[in-house]
Amino acid sequence: MISGSIVALVTPMQExxxxxxxxxxxxxxxxxxxxxxxxxxxGTTGESATLxxxxxxxxxxxxxxxxxxxxxxxxxTGANATSEAVHLTMRAAEMxxxxxxxxxxxxxxxxxxxxxxxxxxxxxxxxxxxxxYNVPGRTAVNMSIETSVRLSQHENIVALKEAADDSADxxxxxxxxxxxxxxxxxxxxxxxxxxxLNGGNGVISVTSNVAPKLMHQxxxxxxxxxxxxxARLDQPLQLLHERLFVQSSPIPVKWVLQQMGRIGNGIRLPxxxxxxxxxxxxxxxxxxxxxxxNS
Numbered sequence: 001m002i003s004g005s006i007v008a009l010v011t012p013m014q015e016x017x018x019x020x021x022x023x024x025x026x027x028x029x030x031x032x033x034x035x036x037x038x039x040x041x042x043g044t045t046g047e048s049a050t051l052x053x054x055x056x057x058x059x060x061x062x063x064x065x066x067x068x069x070x071x072x073x074x075x076x077t078g079a080n081a082t083s084e085a086v087h088l089t090m091r092a093a094e095m096x097x098x099x100x101x102x103x104x105x106x107x108x109x110x111x112x113x114x115x116x117x118x119x120x121x122x123x124x125x126x127x128x129x130x131x132x133y134n135v136p137g138r139t140a141v142n143m144s145i146e147t148s149v150r151l152s153q154h155e156n157i158v159a160l161k162e163a164a165d166d167s168a169d170x171x172x173x174x175x176x177x178x179x180x181x182x183x184x185x186x187x188x189x190x191x192x193x194x195x196x197l198n199g200g201n202g203v204i205s206v207t208s209n210v211a212p213k214l215m216h217q218x219x220x221x222x223x224x225x226x227x228x229x230x231a232r233l234d235q236p237l238q239l240l241h242e243r244l245f246v247q248s249s250p251i252p253v254k255w256v257l258q259q260m261g262r263i264g265n266g267i268r269l270p271x272x273x274x275x276x277x278x279x280x281x282x283x284x285x286x287x288x289x290x291x292x293x294n295s
Contacts, residue, residue: 001183002072002099002159003201003223004037005215007208008045010250010257011059013266019055021062023263028066030262034212037202037219039067040101043076044138045206045250050268056088061095078103078133082118089126099129101161101204106139112147123156131159135187138163145173152178161204162195163187171198190241193234196222206249207240210256211289239285246278255279256286 009031012023031039041063042048042056051059060075067073075092077100079085089100104110105118123130132151136142142164151157162170162184168191174184185204186195192203196219208215214233221229244252248271255274257263267273274282286292 001181001201002038002074003183003219005035005208005212005219006038006040006074006185006202006204007031007036007212007215008040008043008204008206009063010209010254010263011042011046011051012257012263013047013268014264015266017266017268019051019059020264020266024059024062025066027262028063031208031212032067032070035216036071036208036212037216038072038074038098039063040074040076040204041097043101043133043204044103044135045209045253046076047250047268047271048076048078050271053084053088057091057095060092060097064096072098074099074101074131076101076103078105080105080108082121085118086122086125089122089128089130093126093128097128099131099158100126101131101133103133103135104139104141104143106141109141112144115141115143115147116150119151119157120154123151123154127156129158130156131161131183131185132157133161133163133187135161135163137165145170145177148174149177152182159183159185159201161185161187167191168194168198171195171200175199189244190238193218193222193230197225197227197230206244206253207237209253210244210260210262210286210291211237211240214289236289238288240289240291243278243282243285246281247274252278252282256282256291259283259286260291 075097077088186192218233
């Protein structure tokens with residue numbers, strides 16, 4: 001079971017929007033060195049919605065190559081068409097991904113039965129560990145606890161990334177009903193510490209893109225049940241957790257990484273570069289977290 005700080009890795013791009021694989025390699029090396037526990041490749045933060053299918057698979061394949069089995073790689077293979085999600089999940093399994101992360105279908109707003117059948121179809125079709133991903137703020141559908149519990153009975157469905165607004169309140173009932181062998185991950189950085197202290201296994205994190213070592217250390221403390229230590233480590237990250245979402249993610253986190261000299265300034269339309277009015281707001285959060293020095 002994967003636990004700890006799992007980075008929802010950005011996809012670095014050139015200014016023209018093409019994928020920057022050299023920089024991707026450097027990011028992977030940095031995360032391994034800093035203690036990141038696993039990588040999600042081409043999730044929402046990796047701009048999955050704007051990558052073509054072959055490009056999507058190429059980024060996953062290269063990430064797996066760069067990691068070279070040092071830490072797990074979880075491939076983002078969700079789609080709003082079940083057939084496309086099956087295809088992407090098959091490709092990820094063939095490429096050697098350790099698991100797949102499957103967001104609830106977006107825009108078309110399926111019923112709970114539709115969600116159940118969607119995920120069961122993928123789990124029946126592809127023999128790889130699969131993580132459900134509930135993020136109603138992005139997808140306009142909220143997967144119920146009952147649906148998650150039904151799906152957890154499938155041997156290939158091993159985890160849930162929960163990013164509903166009440167995610168920390170869902171841990172206890174999910175743990176009780178799904179059992180200890182089913183992994184639970186927070187999808188909300190601002191409540192991840194509480195989520196893990198309440199019985200979760202870790203976080204799939206935007207903040208860990210820019211503060212990987214501190215996020216890893218905070219998750220180690222929370223997983224150990226160290227309330228005081230986890231709170232102390234999380235305190236300097238609080239502004240980052242909030243301000244990495246002043247505009248749609250991954251706009252702010254890409255700007256932070258560019259300011260840190262980790263990536264260039266490429267992003268895919270319809271996303272645009274961080275508006276100037278937010279620069280000082282986000283820079284203040286960077287300084288509090290220690291990812292840049294006070295000016």
